[in-house]
Amino acid sequence: MLQNKKIKFEHLGLIDYKEAWDYQDRLFNGVLDLKVKNRKAPSDEQTQTPNYLLFCSHPHVYTLGKSGHEEHLLLNEEGLKAKGATYYKINRGGDITYHGPGQIVGYPILDLENFFTDIHKYLRFLEEAVILTLAEYDIKAGRIAGLTGVWLDHEAQVNPRKICAMGVKCSRWVTMHGFAFNINADLNYFNNIVPCGISDKKVTSLAKELGYEVPLPEVEEKLKKHIAALFEAEITE
Secondary structure, X not given: OOOOOEEEEEEEEEOOHHHHXXXXXXXXXXXXXXXXXXXXXXXXXXXXXXXXXXXXXXXXXXEEXXXXXXXXXXXXXXXXXHHOOEEEEOOOOOOEEEEOOOEEEEEEXXXXXXXXXXXXXXXXXXXXXXXXXXXXXXXXXXXXXXXXXXXXXXXXXXXXXXXXXXXXXXXXXXXXXXXXXXXXXXXXXXXXXXXXXXXXOEEOOXXXXXXXXXXXXXXXXXXXXXXXXXXOOEEEO
């Protein structure tokens, strides 16, 4: 079967976390079902699997990955209500993180068999797309060994700061969940958790580093461009 290098892009806007999760699930399971059907069909009757890239932002919400620790949420139920936030345990990797307005939350639902079958390469490509986007704002970012995501002051680590968190799920080489890139986010919400289970490092945003807010659509276009180039894909709408 020929590889499908096209990625369908959808912008979901500000959307409830559970609603976006359910939508991801439907797309994800649709791709999985098609892969199962293809494996049972003759090669000339197989259908290319689709790829999707969803961008959105969420009302204030904390999500805990399957390998996370509940004690890393520093709020009880009343505290969550006071902050106007919700909380979900979900099926991605990683620990606890925050999503809210002013972030670009990206959910790539890709059949990696259309590109390459290497989950570590996939994560590095997502990180690299963010690193290249930040470089367009003259911000040097990179990785810290053993820690997923994108960091500033990643080399000297005098004041290392995470600007993009990542957590994914992959089944039969189909991905879901993704990344949260802090653009104009209210960073005070990170004070209510131990972000990603890391207590000795800070969180930052593009606005905090630049000293002014940046329009999200501007950053989104740069990010899409770099994702397309890295995956050698065509992003369609």
